[in-house]
Amino acid sequence: MMEGLAQAEAAVTACANPAVWALCADDLIAALDAAHRIEQRLAAVKLALIREFDGRGVATAQGASSTALWLRERLHLTVPAARRLVDLxxxxxxxxxGIRQALADADITLDQARVIADTVTTVEAAVGSAAADKAVGLLVEWAGQFDPTLLRKLGTRILDHVAPAIADAAAQAALDAEARRAARDRHVTLSTLTDGRLRLTGTLDTETAGLLRAAIDPLTAPTGPDDQRSPGQRRHDALADLCRLSLRTGELPEHGGEPAQIVVTTSYDDLGRQLGAGTLDTGLELTSDTVRRLACDAAILPAVLGSTGQTLDVGRQRRLITGPLRRALVLRDRGCTFPGCDRPPRWCDAHHIHHWADGGDTSLPNAVLLCAHHHRxxxxxxxxxxxxxxGHPEFIPPAWLDPEQVPRRNHYHRRT
Structure with a gap:
């Protein structure tokens, strides 16, 4: 073996700096196919060596706690990659x-070998070795036509071909087992970063994943040709829209005896002068621009504070565009009024044309509907x-966009 590997290495080394530009298209394809076959054959040899190495316990004899960790240090692999090699x-x-031979014959790739091995293990546990042997032959044949992802999907129904009498029952059992694993592993983690942002991670079960996609996908489309947000940023903003809609319904359970809400504290003078920052009830700060935007569609609780900041008196809520006024606004605007936007009313905030903090009143002539993106x-x-x-809203573009600054309107929503 050592002599053969040395010869193979020398042969591959001789091909390391070829004049590939001189190859015609047919020769280029043939060379690529040959390199791919050699790669799979070498993978089979490598796996055989790893299995023998692991079986002898050489790694632990050399002081490593496992073969995977030894491979990480020796071959500079990641631990997950090393473990996958040992497992395979x-x-x-x-x-x-038959799987090992198919890999050695370059009939399958390393990734396909993993898929076939996983599938055959399941088949053998369900119906025995005879059906497993049959499954190997069928999957190796399919591997000549399908990539690993499609091969794994086909493998979920392999029992239809090798053991049709129990296929439905086995499929149901597998589905039930997967549902139990999903229920066990479901979680969402909210980690507060030092700058006040939130890291959201987790794993959703199939039903919840479907619900989230159904709710969030319609909101992730670009709002127009000028939308420069990345897909990740659009998903972030769509999640924010979902939260706003949930808060707006009024159907969320109370939290601490109060309706679900965000609370921002700021100085009224600072709000009017567009200065200073606001503070969330979590203690984190918001910019003055963000506070003014939130104030467009929020309840204001005027408060009188003592010299040390104690609350001495809190007045009644005022300035919230709600009830009959919001209904009239919806009837007039029918959705986000920014040109070209198709967001419906339920996704929109009520924006004061003349900001309330600057002396504007709360009235239909001083309000327009804007989705969260266009509100920002x-x-x-x-x-x-x-x-x-x-009496309908119109928008004046900036001079750098339109030197004539011709007013624009949203023609998406039907007007009566």
Whole structure:
């Protein structure tokens, strides 16, 4: 073996710096196929060596706690990659030898070998070795047509071909087992970062994953040709929209005796002068621009504070666009009023054209519906909004976008 590997290494080394530009298209394809076959054959040799190495306990004899950790240090692999090699080497040695031979013959790839080994293990546990042998032959044949992902999907129904009498019962048992694993492993973790942001991680079961995609996918499409957000940023903003909608329904359970809500504390003078920051009830700070945007569609609780900051008196809520006024706003605007936006009313905030903090009143002529994205855009961008002569909103683009600054309207929502 050592002599053969030395010869193989020398032959491959001789091909390491070839003049590939001189190859015609047919020769280029043939060379690529040959290199791929050699790669799979060498993978079979490598797995055989790893299995023998592991079986002898050489790694522990040399001071490593496991073969996988020894491989990490020796071959500079990640631990998961090393463990996958050890697991596959064991499966090919103790399982059906047909998989190992198919890899050595370059009939399957290393990734396909993993899929076949996993599938055959399941089949053997369900119906025995005879069906497992049959499954190997069928899966190796399919491997000539399908990549590992499709091969794994086909493998979920392999019993239809090798043991049709029990296929349905086995499939149901597998589905039940998967449902139990999903229920056991479901979790969501919220980790607060030092700068106030939140890291969201977790694993959703199949039903919850479907619910989330059904709710979030319609909101992740770009809002227009000028939308420069990445897909990840659009999903982030869609999740924010879902939270706003949930809070707006009023159907969430109370939390600490109060309706579900976010609470921002700021100085009224700072709010009017567009200065200072707001503070969430969690103690984290928001920029003045964010506070003013949130104030457009929020309840204001005026408070009188003592010299040490104690609350001495809290007045009644005021300035919230709700009830009959919001219904009238919905009837007039029918959705987000920014040009080209198709967001429906339930996804929209009520924006004060003349900010309430600047003395604007809470009335239909001083309000427009804006989705969360365009609400931020209006507060942070150079666009202006006003009501036209017919009482419908129109937007003045910034001069850098349109030197003539011709007013634009949203024609998506049907007007009566």
């Amino acid at each position: 080497a064991t499966a090919l040695d103790t399982g059906n030898p 855009h209006i507060h942070h961008g150079d666009w202006a909004v006003r009501l036209g002569g017919d």
